[in-house]
């Protein structure tokens with residue numbers, strides 16, 4: 001009888017110990033999602049499950065009824081000071097973030113949707129590289145951690161298309177852009193202009209790109225040695241290194257014509273949970289764009 005009691009007590013103590021350990025693990029903020037959770041989130045759309053919604057909504061608490069500068073400032077406080085990575089590390093991270101869902105060994109290029117073997121990093125100019133959607137010369141921030149490696153706007157891109165885009169602003173353009181170099185080439189669905197220094201991506205990417213630039217304008221406010229990036233409603237010249245990017249009215253229109261989809265939501269969640277710990281608010285709350293930049297465009 002006494003032995004049974006001892007075994008029972010020992011079992012209870014062990015049970016308590018393991019129970020605590022398990023709880024600690026599930027409470028840990030730093031623990032990213034398990035493979036299983038990620039697979040589930042890829043499969044379920046936010047309309048099918050409100051799980052994603054619940055997960056990030058507290059992030060925006062206290063911002064209800066704000067607009068303009070006040071909303072921009074409130075968002076900045078939430079998204080600033082994110083975890084950063086080196087430019088070299090971003091090559092590997094983009095293989096996960098910009099993976100081609102139909103061919104998981106490949107990455108999908110941001111402007112063209114070309115699918116390129118993930119191992120062809122640069123590959124003497126024939127493969128893919130890391131494109132700053134907010135052109136790095138616009139604020140002259142280079143490839144340093146901060147805006148230079150911010151995963152919310154750093155994307156996998158065909159090398160030759162990347163060169164053709166250069167540091168052009170985004171706006172509608174008249175000449176179809178045909179990619180003539182590298183392993184992936186041909187028609188791109190993109191346009192460029194010989195008159196204005198602008199680039200027009202495929203229709204399916206227009207809203208995505210607008211939301212990346214909205215994020216950059218709010219995330220970088222000139223503090224802690226960072227530039228203050230701002231959107232303007234004109235096309236800055238090719239040689240200008242001012243921290244400004246265009247063209248705001250076109251971006252606001254593209255944001256509405258090409259609304260947020262599940263692919264963007266998934267990528268936003270991955271950047272938040274696995275890497276930077278901050279979100280692109282314009283993917284979660286598309287209405288924030290007009291609340292900040294107004295309705296007059």
Ligand SMILES: [Ca+2]
Pocket residue numbers: 158159160161179180181182183184185
């Ligand atoms: Ca190419």
Ligand SMILES: [Ca+2]
Pocket residue numbers: 203204205206207208258259261
């Ligand atoms: Ca899109």
Ligand SMILES: [Ca+2]
Pocket residue numbers: 216217218219220221222228229230
């Ligand atoms: Ca700014």
